[in-house]
Amino acid sequence: MKQNEQLNEILGLVLNGQLGKAINGLENYLLAHPRQSDMDQLISMSDDYRLMADYWKRGFDDPQRGEVYRQLLRRMYVLTATIITNWQLSESPFLKALHLRPRKIRKDWSMTSVRAAMEDFVAQVTMLQLQKNGDLGTAQPSSSQQLHQEHWQLMNDLFDYIVTSRQWRPQLADVFLDMLLAPTLSSVDQQLVVSAVMLSALQSFCPQKFRVLAQVYRQSTDEQVRQRALVGWVATLSFCPDGVWQLYTEMEEQVRDLCSDEQTRLDLAELQMQLIYCTEADADTHTIQKEILPDIMSGSNIKVTRQGLVEMDEDSLDDILHPEAAEQNMERMEKSMQRMVDMQRQGADIYFGGFSQMKRFPFFQQVSNWFVPFYSQHPDISTIWNNTRGKKFLKAITRLGAFCDSDKYSFVLAFNQVLTRLPQGMLKLIEEGEATAMPLGGEVPDEQQHQPPFMRRLYLQSVYRFYRLFSARSEFLNPFDNIVFFAHPLLARPELAPQALSVARFLLKRRRYASAVSVLAAVPEAERHNFQYYMMLGTALQHAPQTTLLSPMACYRMALDLQPGNERARAALARTLFDSQDYEEAYQAYSTLLQQQPEHKAYQLAAAVCLIHMQRSEEALKMLFKLDYNYPDDLSVGRVMAWALTLCGKYEQADKRYCQLLATDKPLPADMLNYGYCLWLSGNIVTAISMFRQFVSSQGDEGVDIEKEFMHSSEHELLLQHGITDTDIRLMVDAI
Numbered sequence: 001m002k003q004n005e006q007l008n009e010i011l012g013l014v015l016n017g018q019l020g021k022a023i024n025g026l027e028n029y030l031l032a033h034p035r036q037s038d039m040d041q042l043i044s045m046s047d048d049y050r051l052m053a054d055y056w057k058r059g060f061d062d063p064q065r066g067e068v069y070r071q072l073l074r075r076m077y078v079l080t081a082t083i084i085t086n087w088q089l090s091e092s093p094f095l096k097a098l099h100l101r102p103r104k105i106r107k108d109w110s111m112t113s114v115r116a117a118m119e120d121f122v123a124q125v126t127m128l129q130l131q132k133n134g135d136l137g138t139a140q141p142s143s144s145q146q147l148h149q150e151h152w153q154l155m156n157d158l159f160d161y162i163v164t165s166r167q168w169r170p171q172l173a174d175v176f177l178d179m180l181l182a183p184t185l186s187s188v189d190q191q192l193v194v195s196a197v198m199l200s201a202l203q204s205f206c207p208q209k210f211r212v213l214a215q216v217y218r219q220s221t222d223e224q225v226r227q228r229a230l231v232g233w234v235a236t237l238s239f240c241p242d243g244v245w246q247l248y249t250e251m252e253e254q255v256r257d258l259c260s261d262e263q264t265r266l267d268l269a270e271l272q273m274q275l276i277y278c279t280e281a282d283a284d285t286h287t288i289q290k291e292i293l294p295d296i297m298s299g300s301n302i303k304v305t306r307q308g309l310v311e312m313d314e315d316s317l318d319d320i321l322h323p324e325a326a327e328q329n330m331e332r333m334e335k336s337m338q339r340m341v342d343m344q345r346q347g348a349d350i351y352f353g354g355f356s357q358m359k360r361f362p363f364f365q366q367v368s369n370w371f372v373p374f375y376s377q378h379p380d381i382s383t384i385w386n387n388t389r390g391k392k393f394l395k396a397i398t399r400l401g402a403f404c405d406s407d408k409y410s411f412v413l414a415f416n417q418v419l420t421r422l423p424q425g426m427l428k429l430i431e432e433g434e435a436t437a438m439p440l441g442g443e444v445p446d447e448q449q450h451q452p453p454f455m456r457r458l459y460l461q462s463v464y465r466f467y468r469l470f471s472a473r474s475e476f477l478n479p480f481d482n483i484v485f486f487a488h489p490l491l492a493r494p495e496l497a498p499q500a501l502s503v504a505r506f507l508l509k510r511r512r513y514a515s516a517v518s519v520l521a522a523v524p525e526a527e528r529h530n531f532q533y534y535m536m537l538g539t540a541l542q543h544a545p546q547t548t549l550l551s552p553m554a555c556y557r558m559a560l561d562l563q564p565g566n567e568r569a570r571a572a573l574a575r576t577l578f579d580s581q582d583y584e585e586a587y588q589a590y591s592t593l594l595q596q597q598p599e600h601k602a603y604q605l606a607a608a609v610c611l612i613h614m615q616r617s618e619e620a621l622k623m624l625f626k627l628d629y630n631y632p633d634d635l636s637v638g639r640v641m642a643w644a645l646t647l648c649g650k651y652e653q654a655d656k657r658y659c660q661l662l663a664t665d666k667p668l669p670a671d672m673l674n675y676g677y678c679l680w681l682s683g684n685i686v687t688a689i690s691m692f693r694q695f696v697s698s699q700g701d702e703g704v705d706i707e708k709e710f711m712h713s714s715e716h717e718l719l720l721q722h723g724i725t726d727t728d729i730r731l732m733v734d735a736i
């Protein structure tokens with residue numbers, strides 16, 4: 001989405017409370033981009049500001065001055081945000097057309113008349129249903145189709161009208177709030193309007209639209225509407241410009257009231273995790289296409305050809321010659337099917353890859369069609385849906401599968417095109433309604449489909465498809481670019497701390513360390529004195545360091561202060577000390593751990609390495625000989641022992657160890673380097689040169705500065721201790 005830097009700068013002045021500078025900046029902008037209504041509002045605001053300033057200069061004591069100043073800032077925000085929207089519409093041919101189309105088609109956009117039309121539609125549908133049931137005569141199919149066509153045109157126009165609307169006044173927001181809570185309106189219509197409000201508020205944050213979304217979530221009795229409203233207010237809050245909630249202080253009160261409810265707190269945590277799952281759709285698609293689908297297809301008797309799907313002969317020669325292969329294929333297919341079921345249950349978007357290819361239908365050229373709930377009377381699919389050849393099959397698969405609304409529309413539209421290309425046997429089963437509809441990923445029970453988390457997940461998937469696949473998606477601000485909303489200052493609340501820790505744990509499991517740091521950093525200070533908090537923060541900071549927070553080492557020390565005997569915390573501290581090359585304290589930590597777990601291999605090995613770095617190689621060897629006896633095939637033990645033997649001058653023993661390490665399938669470059677040192681120190685210079693050359697070659701195109709390796713502090717000191725001078729080092733570099 002394009003940005004106007006001059007207007008953004010003016011908006012920044014407003015949000016920083018610099019009203020005078022903001023007025024001057026907007027005056028300069030409007031002189032270059034004149035618009036009379038905007039200039040009139042600015043002049044009125046400027047006059048009020050100067051009047052207030054004049055009273056202040058005269059020394060008048062006005063206890064309401066602060067409130068007056070704040071109200072002027074709010075007026076200035078609304079005006080600036082409106083001008084930003086106008087600029088967006090003027091700079092984007094797509095948005096401009098989206099804005100003009102409904103306003104040309106319909107002149108009366110009073111919400112009273114719009115709501116009356118929406119309520120009239122519900123009444124007429126009810127009448128048609130009564131006629132269909134025989135209570136009021138005979139229903140007219142054409143009148144039903146025409147009714148839905150006309151109503152969809154209204155809703156499509158209303159959607160575009162809202163999306164391109166400017167800042168709302170409180171009175172208009174109240175009208176929309178009443179409309180979205182009214183039991184006399186269609187749930188499909190209300191859900192669509194909620195999505196339109198979200199898109200509009202994301203384009204340019206509007207406090208009144210945010211209020212509507214938040215209140216609909218709190219008050220609506222329709223769960224589908226509520227879940228869309230939840231996604232809406234969270235998404236708009238995430239992209240709310242810094243400083244808006246200080247200007248509109250009621251926002252903090254609204255969020256506080258929302259978070260006072262335990263179910264809301266649970267919803268927020270689950271929504272945060274679902275958003276993460278959405279953004280992993282590409283990785284899930286890769287897993288499905290490369291690892292799962294090949295196994296499923298190999299176990300099926302359907303083959304994909306250029307002419308379509310073809311049934312293969314079940315009595316093929318392969319089945320006769322290799323009967324066990326078919327059984328193995330079937331077993332692999334069943335395992336892959338179960339794997340996909342498990343992915344779907346965990347929250348993965350298993351259908352994104354397949355359905356992303358089905359978004360090129362003209363249906364998806366309309367923005368509203370990406371957000372409209374699936375209903376069979378939609379004018380663009382009603383004819384297909386009512387086709388007797390596939391009606392039963394379509395009903396079953398769209399009801400049973402975990403398809404989002406967007407994918408259901410894709411499926412119906414695609415099904416219409418491939419119906420005639422299906423194998424005759426399959427087509428007959430579909431026409432007779434005998435084909436069993438079993439979607440990939442498994443059947444979803446009705447009770448699960450009516451659960452709020454499931455509703456929310458499918459809605460998020462529809463939204464994700466719009467921002468990833470819509471042809472003009474670049475014209476819209478993408479909420480998935482800033483998905484970690486738990487780091488938002490307004491959500492840094494004590495009552496949300498348990499959920500924040502849960503979210504951080506989820507992020508760590510998915511290796512999103514920077515996001516975990518941001519969530520943990522937002523936890524209120526009073527809620528941080530917690531063992532799990534410091535452990536998670538330490539882990540996250542190890543992978544995503546932040547200078548403004550504690551160090552990982554400090555985190556683990558604080559965790560140990562809370563639970564002095566905790567092995568996991570001490571092991572993490574020991575590892576961090578080791579990484580920071582504080583080998584003496586790391587050795588003490590590992591020694592303490594070995595008192596708790598004397599036979600722990602990793603602790604013993606780490607302690608031995610610490611001793612080597614502390615130039616106590618003889619002591620290290622004692623531990624290593626024991627480890628080598630207990631774990632003779634462990635290459636890590638052999639690697640550390642070889643280096644310890646080298647440092648102790650036991651070159652023959654070290655040589656044997658290195659030969660064993662280099663005889664493995666994939667010898668490590670570090671083994672080549674260390675073996676080179678061993679040979680050099682033992683006086684076998686010619687073989688050392690050869691080994692160092694192998695090490696350099698193993699680095700590939702990246703290359704390595706071998707002289708830098710030799711001059712590294714610890715290696716250089718080692719060479720000097722064994723009588724190898726700087727001249728010897730230069731000769732070795734030249735020889736290599």
